Amino acid sequence: MIRSGEYYEKSALAGRQGVACPSSWLLVLLCCLWITPARAEITVTGDTGNTVTLSRPATRIISLAPHLTELLFAAGAGERVLAVVDYSNFPEAAKTLPRIGSHATFDLERIAALKPDLAIAWGSGNPPGQIAQLQRLGIPVFVNEPQRLEDIPASLRKLGQLAGTGHAAEQAAQGFEQRQAALAARHAGQRPVTVFYEIWNQPIMTVGGKHIISAVMSLCGGRNIFAALGQPAAAIELEAVLRADPEVIIASGMGEERPEWLDQWRRWTNLRAVKQGNLFFVPPDLLQRHTPRILDGAERLCEALAAARRQAAGR
DSSP states (O other): OOOHHHHHHHHHHHHHTTOOOHHHHHHHHHHHHHHSOOOOOEEEEOTTSOEEEESSOOSSEEEOSHHHHHHHHHTTOGGGEEEBOTTOOOSGGGGGSOBOBOSSSBOHHHHHHHOOSEEEEETTTSOHHHHHHHHHTTOOEEEEOOOSTTHHHHHHHHHHHHHTOHHHHHHHHHHHHHHHHHHHHHHTTOOOEEEEEESEETTEEEEOTTSHHHHHHHHTTEEETTTTOSSSEEEOOHHHHHHHOOSEEEEOOSSSSOOGGGGGGGGOTTSHHHHTTOEEEOOHHHHSSOSTTHHHHHHHHHHHHHHHHHHHTTO
């Protein structure tokens, strides 16, 4: 039996000989626990001013719009996405994910059953009432509403923070910014070209100056003939297009095929866009989604405006 004094003498000897004694291990352990910081909360502010705070990175994410699905995958968080809405068709892996409705009407019961730890919502596309119901269910909701090209890399970074994929998100954001800057430099100083962008034909729908597509036009040296519209998108009269007499008409439609109604403008033979053969098509997914692929659409739009300039110059 070792008496108290003998224990401390043996402990001291063990310490001098480089052998840890039980009490020293306990002391080290307690010190490590004391100096180890607690995991910091993640707090991110959305585009509409709402703030989301998570105790740890989200691993069970619901995407409530196709462009949000794309952004999540681009930010390196694709493997953390549980379910998406209809038309979430990019990247290829998104096509296999469960659907929980459309961006306009999603299945709240199914979402609740999936037990997500985060929902990513679209500010102007998802019904406010349904977003509020998700919040009442205790699901944190981050609201995304990009309106400028600069908002896309910002969105990537915020989603990377929320999902704990900051490195991948930062790489994607920097890649976007570098590509945008290169496009801007390539088309700087070009002659301005007036553009009419047609979303749909019945009624005729277009974008205003506050829409991100108008920013893409500017990137290419284009001038949106309806930039003065107060709304991001609106229906307009045929006569307004004829009066503005754009040099280029670009249509989107609903899919990957050129819409037949784009060629209906050929009836108006006095339109500059018709006389010069400047009727172009860009797939809607490349221009109407606020994702890195919008720069693919920008390149096509820039090529169309470059062709219009060559046509006007007789080359």
